[in-house]
Amino acid sequence: MIFQMARRAERMNPSVIREILKVTEQPGIISLAGGLPSPDTFPVEAMRAASEKVLRDTPREALQYAASEGYAPLREWVAAHLAAQGLQVDATQVLITTGSQQGLDLVGKVLIDAGSGVAVERPTYLGALQAFAPYEPEVVSVDCDDDGPLPAGLSVARGARFLYLLPNFQNPSGRCMSAPRRAQVSDAARALGLPIVEDNPYGDLWFDHEPPPPLAARWPEGTVYLGSFSKVLAPGLRLGYVVAPPALCPKLLQAKQAADLHTPGFNQRVVHEVIRNGFLNEHVPTIRARYQAQRDAMRAALERHMPAGCHWNVPVGGMFFWVELPEGTDATALLPHAVKQGMAFVPGAAFFADHAKANTLRLSFVTVAPDEIERGIRMLALALQEQHA
Numbered sequence: 407m408i409f410q411m412a413r414r415a416e417r418m419n420p421s422v423i424r425e426i427l428k429v430t431e432q433p434g435i436i437s438l439a440g441g442l443p444s445p446d447t448f449p450v451e452a453m454r455a456a457s458e459k460v461l462r463d464t465p466r467e468a469l470q471y472a473a474s475e476g477y478a479p480l481r482e483w484v485a486a487h488l489a490a491q492g493l494q495v496d497a498t499q500v501l502i503t504t505g506s507q508q509g510l511d512l513v514g515k516v517l518i519d520a521g522s523g524v525a526v527e528r529p530t531y532l533g534a535l536q537a538f539a540p541y542e543p544e545v546v547s548v549d550c551d552d553d554g555p556l557p558a559g560l561s562v563a564r565g566a567r568f569l570y571l572l573p574n575f576q577n578p579s580g581r582c583m584s585a586p587r588r589a590q591v592s593d594a595a596r597a598l599g600l601p602i603v604e605d606n607p608y609g610d611l612w613f614d615h616e617p618p619p620p621l622a623a624r625w626p627e628g629t630v631y632l633g634s635f636s637k638v639l640a641p642g643l644r645l646g647y648v649v650a651p652p653a654l655c656p657k658l659l660q661a662k663q664a665a666d667l668h669t670p671g672f673n674q675r676v677v678h679e680v681i682r683n684g685f686l687n688e689h690v691p692t693i694r695a696r697y698q699a700q701r702d703a704m705r706a707a708l709e710r711h712m713p714a715g716c717h718w719n720v721p722v723g724g725m726f727f728w729v730e731l732p733e734g735t736d737a738t739a740l741l742p743h744a745v746k747q748g749m750a751f752v753p754g755a756a757f758f759a760d761h762a763k764a765n766t767l768r769l770s771f772v773t774v775a776p777d778e779i780e781r782g783i784r785m786l787a788l789a790l791q792e793q794h795a
């Protein structure tokens with residue numbers, strides 16, 4: 407080939423999930439694999455009305471190049487929204503990004519040198535591993551239990567540039583860190599001089615109780631916080647945000663300018679128009695109720711069909727169940743059997759930076775109707791039987 411690849415390009419891999427999704431998009435497959443929100447929750451009418459208003463009232467501004475920091479009223483909305491969750495920040499600390507995925511890339515660009523340490527949970531969000539990989543970090547995994555990272559396990563992260571954490575309804579494990587664990591982890595990180603990158607796209611999707619305040623509230627000067635509109639409005643908008651300590655903001659902004667100049671101004675204005683008068687207070691509870699019913703359907707189906715030796719968490723928010731199959735079972739090898747039965751899941755191995763647990767898998771409960779969930783889980787159990795036959 408005429409082109410010589412950069413070292414960072416060699417480190418890029420196709421997303422395992424996107425590859426699996428290609429298979430699962432075959433007609434007739436019940437896919438519990440995707441990480442997509444339910445399209446039934448997208449507020450189409452509100453978006454249509456807001457789009458028309460923005461185009462009628464401010465078409466020239468909305469369609470023009472805009473500030474790299476983001477649309478000022480939306481930044482202010484984000485600061486007020488976070489204050490309600492216990493995180494006091496100034497709107498000038500809010501950078502509106504093209505999805506929180508871009509926030510992860512910008513954080514990587516600004517904080518990681520080749521060979522520098524980055525600590526993650528075991529398991530962690532695959533998309534973050536992908537975002538950081540081109541910057542060539544040495545990734546270390548912190549041991550976790552059902553309540554998140556073990557504070558004593560943080561010592562492996564000593565000297566790392568940051569610790570990447572998902573305290574609310576983690577993708578993939580579904581777990582939510584308790585308030586005491588948040589305090590312990592934040593304090594242990596602080597004692598180590600280890601900054602935290604806190605990623606929170608699912609925090610609003612709680613079922614019974616609001617999750618405890620963000621880690622950033624406990625240690626604001628040492629924590630970068632990422633949020634998203636993808637799961638409460640629609641991911642196609644590509645709207646997220648990074649909130650950083652003031653010392654970091656100029657560099658994140660410069661990285662953003664180099665990447666894409668700014669996040670689409672039209673989308674920001676439309677979203678601000680939709681949410682500015684409390685729309686989310688009405689809308690998000692409808693998503694929670696829907697997802698909770700779906701969670702209940704999957705829980706019942708797992709209890710009914712899965713054989714002895716399988717374990718799962720019961721998520722109290724978010725979109726995912728995390729299943730541990732009997733020791734010695736390989737979920738990647740199980741997938742073709744499951745697809746033959748007519749369902750799909752994501753093997754858990756992709757979510758580990760190291761020492762992957764081959765007997766794990768992730769199931770999404772939000773996009774498939776309850777009766778299909780029931781059928782899908784029955785097929786999963788049959789695939790397990792077939793694999794062991």
Ligand SMILES: Cc1ncc(COP(=O)(O)O)c(C=O)c1O
Binds near residue numbers: 636
């Ligand atoms: C943990 C986590 N972080 C970030 C993202 C990216 O979200 P966004 O649509 O805001 O880019 C996702 C998407 O699924 C996610 O699960």
